[in-house]
Amino acid sequence: MGDESYNFVFKVVLIGESGVGKSNLLSRFTKNEFNHDSRTTIGVEFSTRTVQLDTFTIKAQIWDTAGLERYRAITSAYYRGAVGAMLVYDITKHLTYESVERWLKELYDHADPHILVMLVGNKSDLETLRTVPTVEAKEFAEKKGLLFMETSALDSTNVEAAFQEVLTGSYYVALVLHTFVYKTLDNSMPCESLLFFCVHLSAVHLLCDVCVHDVNISVTPSDPQEGGQSRGDPRVNQCRDPVQCYWNG
Structure with missing residues (x-):
């Protein structure tokens, strides 16, 4: 190359x-x-x-x-x-x-x-x-x-x-900061990638509301009463612990 x-x-x-x-x-x-x-x-x-x-x-x-x-x-x-x-x-x-x-x-x-x-x-x-x-x-x-x-x-x-x-x-x-998500991924994205977004955005002091505003994602803690199973939009793959991803669009 x-x-x-x-x-x-x-x-x-x-x-x-x-x-x-x-x-x-x-x-x-x-x-x-x-x-x-x-x-x-x-x-x-x-x-x-x-x-x-x-x-x-x-x-x-x-x-x-x-x-x-x-x-x-x-x-x-x-x-x-x-x-x-x-x-x-x-x-x-x-x-x-x-x-x-x-x-x-x-x-x-x-x-x-x-x-x-x-x-x-x-x-x-x-x-x-x-x-x-x-x-x-x-x-x-x-x-x-x-x-x-x-x-x-x-x-x-x-x-x-x-x-x-x-x-x-x-x-x-x-991708999030430059709002490339919709353009490059055609409104669909594996939920594990959404999880990666929000977990690591939090890690660099970009709160998950950045995800919500720019990428239409919300994240909540996984419910231990549900055995740690995470939920996601049926159009995409299931999310993984330790958070739940919700597609808002």
């Missing part, structure tokens, strides 16, 4: 402290490579990879920069135009996790308010050296409305899944 054979370019930024493995996550996803002698990134670099989402080809442009304070002057330009962000910490170094709040503030200060963010605990291959419990990080992510995943750039664990989830979520957010 040629470099110009794509429908959209999605910029995703990697942020977090120096040494957490951002550059190797970039290399693993875009080139399937790992550099054991990886040096601290100076300035900014990016790599690209094309992925297929629904009927569209997305050119993923993954940006990486150093986490050192002296390079933070490039912040505004670095975040400009990003639709997704992966906030990376090292599961073996608690200090890198403690800095997540600061990085999150910087991200929201400079990035688009609709940016989709995933908290990434990297170096999961070093389980015996872990200092950041998975449960603690996951609860933090849920509290802040972030996606969450633990990865290992060394052995490839969850690297593909993490990037794919960020890109897919960003894609659906873009």
